[in-house]
Amino acid sequence: MSKILIRGAKVLGGEAQDVLIDGETIAEVGTDLSAEGATVIEAEGRILLPGLVDLHTHLREPGREDSETVLTGTRAAASGGYTAVFAMANTFPVADTAGVVEQVYRLGKESGYCDVQPIGAVTVGLEGKKLAELGAMHDSAAGVTVFSDDGKCVDDAVIMRRALEYVKAFGGVVAQHAQEPRLTEGAQMNEGVVSAELGLGGWPAVAEESIIARDVLLAEHVGSRVHICHLSTAGSVEIVRWAKSRGIDVTAEVTPHHLLLTDELVRSYNPVYKVNPPLRTERDVMALREALADGTIDIVATDHAPHPHEDKDCEWAAAAMGMVGLETALSVVQETMVETGLLDWAGVADRMSVKPAQIGQAKGHGRPVSAGEPANLTLVDPAYRGAVDPAGFASRSRNTPYEGRELPGRVTHTFLRGRATVVDGKLA
Amino acid sequence: MMRHLISAADLTRDDAVLILDTAEEMARVADRPIKKLPTLRGRTICNLFFEDSTRTRISFEAAEKRLSADVINFAAKGSSVSKGESLKDTAQTLEAMGVDAVVIRHSASGAPYRLATSGWIDAPVINAGDGTHQHPTQALLDAFTMRRRLVGRDAGLGQDLAGKRITLVGDVLHSRVARSNVDLLHTLGAEVTLVAPPTLVPVGVETWPCAVSYDLDSVLPKSDAVMMLRVQRERMNAAFFPTEREYSRRYGLDGDRMAKMPEHAIVMHPGPMVRGMEITAEVADSDRCTVVEQVANGVSIRMAVLYLLLGGNESQTTRTEEK
Ligand SMILES: [Zn+2]
Numbered sequence: 001m002s003k004i005l006i007r008g009a010k011v012l013g014g015e016a017q018d019v020l021i022d023g024e025t026i027a028e029v030g031t032d033l034s035a036e037g038a039t040v041i042e043a044e045g046r047i048l049l050p051g052l053v054d055l056h057t058h059l060r061e062p063g064r065e066d067s068e069t070v071l072t073g074t075r076a077a078a079s080g081g082y083t084a085v086f087a088m089a090n091t092f093p094v095a096d097t098a099g100v101v102e103q104v105y106r107l108g109k110e111s112g113y114c115d116v117q118p119i120g121a122v123t124v125g126l127e128g129k130k131l132a133e134l135g136a137m138h139d140s141a142a143g144v145t146v147f148s149d150d151g152k153c154v155d156d157a158v159i160m161r162r163a164l165e166y167v168k169a170f171g172g173v174v175a176q177h178a179q180e181p182r183l184t185e186g187a188q189m190n191e192g193v194v195s196a197e198l199g200l201g202g203w204p205a206v207a208e209e210s211i212i213a214r215d216v217l218l219a220e221h222v223g224s225r226v227h228i229c230h231l232s233t234a235g236s237v238e239i240v241r242w243a244k245s246r247g248i249d250v251t252a253e254v255t256p257h258h259l260l261l262t263d264e265l266v267r268s269y270n271p272v273y274k275v276n277p278p279l280r281t282e283r284d285v286m287a288l289r290e291a292l293a294d295g296t297i298d299i300v301a302t303d304h305a306p307h308p309h310e311d312k313d314c315e316w317a318a319a320a321m322g323m324v325g326l327e328t329a330l331s332v333v334q335e336t337m338v339e340t341g342l343l344d345w346a347g348v349a350d351r352m353s354v355k356p357a358q359i360g361q362a363k364g365h366g367r368p369v370s371a372g373e374p375a376n377l378t379l380v381d382p383a384y385r386g387a388v389d390p391a392g393f394a395s396r397s398r399n400t401p402y403e404g405r406e407l408p409g410r411v412t413h414t415f416l417r418g419r420a421t422v423v424d425g426k427l428a
Numbered sequence: 429m430m431r432h433l434i435s436a437a438d439l440t441r442d443d444a445v446l447i448l449d450t451a452e453e454m455a456r457v458a459d460r461p462i463k464k465l466p467t468l469r470g471r472t473i474c475n476l477f478f479e480d481s482t483r484t485r486i487s488f489e490a491a492e493k494r495l496s497a498d499v500i501n502f503a504a505k506g507s508s509v510s511k512g513e514s515l516k517d518t519a520q521t522l523e524a525m526g527v528d529a530v531v532i533r534h535s536a537s538g539a540p541y542r543l544a545t546s547g548w549i550d551a552p553v554i555n556a557g558d559g560t561h562q563h564p565t566q567a568l569l570d571a572f573t574m575r576r577r578l579v580g581r582d583a584g585l586g587q588d589l590a591g592k593r594i595t596l597v598g599d600v601l602h603s604r605v606a607r608s609n610v611d612l613l614h615t616l617g618a619e620v621t622l623v624a625p626p627t628l629v630p631v632g633v634e635t636w637p638c639a640v641s642y643d644l645d646s647v648l649p650k651s652d653a654v655m656m657l658r659v660q661r662e663r664m665n666a667a668f669f670p671t672e673r674e675y676s677r678r679y680g681l682d683g684d685r686m687a688k689m690p691e692h693a694i695v696m697h698p699g700p701m702v703r704g705m706e707i708t709a710e711v712a713d714s715d716r717c718t719v720v721e722q723v724a725n726g727v728s729i730r731m732a733v734l735y736l737l738l739g740g741n742e743s744q745t746t747r748t749e750e751k
């Protein structure tokens with residue numbers, strides 16, 4: 001492998017420095033490094049971050065290759081600056097056995113754009129009744145450490161307790177999609193002023209908050225670690241804050257869209273805004289931003305949920321839930337967190353790379369930008385301004401809520417173990 | 429006038445009064461030996477019903493025929509509409525057939541809005557009831573009925589419902605009739621009070637332009653019109669209230685309760701009535717109850733809406749003649 005010299009980038013938003021990549025690792029970080037034998041990238045004004053890590057991605061393969069495949073999904077991830085993604089288990093068949101997780105893992109290796117770490121289902125078929133073979137998935141070639149029935153809530157308190165206890169044997173974590181099922185029957189959007197007016201079934205905040213409250217108490221009782229997926233309400237933030245102050249081992253994520261969009265957008269009845277958990281109110285959005293800034297919420301995760309056009313080009317009630325997010329996540333975080341002064345770039349590196357890698361135990365990711373570390377890196381041009389054009393997406397699906405919206409920042413380069421997967425904003 | 433009629437909230441006071449006044453004119457057609465106007469001759473209107481409602485469909489059909497329009501009835505029930513895309517497919521088929529207006533009824537809130545705004549179709553869209561969202565022509569016919577009874581048939585022309593106290597009783601949560609009525613009655617200057625058990629009032633109702641009470645008896649003496657909303661029996665199984673008996677004891681309208689209303693006050697119901705639970709036969713059959721008039725007024729209102737959306741426009745008339 002050849003040498004690459006990234007010249008004059010602000011490492012984690014700090015002082016401009018040169019970074020020399022040699023083979024798969026960072027050889028040197030400093031000023032006025034020699035460019036001899038190296039390809040030079042002039043990176044003045046750009047930000048260099050450790051490669052982003054997404055703990056919550058839906059790659060749809062196996063089963064819904066019309067929406068996304070491991071290849072198209074990892075290409076989208078690389079375009080968005082990611083070097084590792086965790087693939088959710090709600091595929092067809094469900095990733096609830098060693099065989100399925102190994103298949104996804106192998107497809108990730110073959111794609112070469114991004115490391116793919118499969119997430120295993122907590123229960124067989126995501127049915128919430130019987131624990132899946134968690135140990136076998138961990139012991140498989142995929143080495144699963146994160147387990148989730150995402151898309152569905154592990155709502156049975158006993159099953160949730162057992163799962164939390166069981167994964168302690170191999171240091172795993174259960175990632176909960178917090179949604180009390182009875183309270184959300186027929187739910188179409190956030191329950192509140194807008195749902196009352198539009199006559200759409202309400203998804204009350206308490207349906208999320210009550211499960212989070214229960215699960216942090218369970219985690220405390222059995223001494224386990226729990227991760228809460230896509231927090232969306234101000235009340236959820238308060239519960240997690242309380243749990244952390246009490247010493248409970250809980251981590252939490254927020255999606256970019258919950259940091260930016262509100263349920264007011266549902267007035268358009270445009271299903272591109274239909275997502276689970278639903279878009280909430282302005283007050284919730286502000287609480288989530290504050291919580292991400294102060295560390296109550298540990299990470300940003302995309303919940304990248306690709307759907308084909310026909311599943312969204314219909315009336316609201318019939319539409320699928322979810323939005324694509326890999327290719328716009330960093331821009332949304334720049335707009336909502338960096339440009340508002342809530343978080344600096346080092347903070348972005350922490351919330352989008354370091355912490356998610358730690359929670360998911362993604363080896364070689366989320367590491368410091370220093371000599372001897374794996375060269376998993378993302379170079380960002382924060383001055384860029386442009387409207388989002390889904391036609392240019394690498395993802396097979398185009399269900400973005402940001403079409404035509406101007407968002408700041410652009411990933412110019414992504415490096416996976418020293419190899420460029422994105423060069424000048426284009427897939428390599 | 430606007431291009432589509434999707435929500436009662438989209439109507440200004442002047443729009444609404446114009447529709448009510450036009451409906452009075454249309455009502456006169458019903459008194460003639462030949463109950464037909466040539467206004468929409470050569471125009472094709474499709475009644476696109478994704479949800480069963482014989483009453484509403486017949487009312488629209490009668491209105492369309494009295495205006496001499498050609499009518500296509502499309503009942504999607506039983507066909508393959510479980511997949512969402514079919515609304516788009518159907519719309520595009522109608523567009524290709526050169527339909528001049530679409531009257532749509534759908535079980536999904538927002539479906540008419542989607543139809544009108546997604547570029548799938550160019551024709552005006554009239555919402556004939558969508559999910560638990562809106563049913564604007566129902567609200568208009570209710571307002572028309574109130575104006576006739578509380579202001580007067582001729583005295584009402586040009587007038588709104590300023591200062592009238594209207595009470596809506598029952599399942600507000602699931603009622604498109606309640607949503608449309610609150611919007612329209614407020615626009616027309618009336619004071620609206622919703623009465624229901626708290627389980628049947630939506631979270632978020634506090635931003636609506638109306639009052640909310642859980643106590644029917646205290647509201648009745650201050651009501652010029654009491655509109656009973658339909659309560660579906662299956663709500664009981666979903667624990668919205670304990671028993672039918674308890675519901676009717678607290679929120680049903682019987683003779684004793686009706687006696688608490690001012691003498692001039694009327695009782696309304698969008699029909700079909702569940703006699704016994706929400707309204708007793710004594711009340712339903714009294715001359716204060718306007719259910720039958722509401723049905724007749726529905727035709728006049730729908731004629732007025734079709735006339736104003738389709739008939740009054742010169743350029744559209746020209747286009748029709750060219751066909
Ligand atoms: Zn989820």
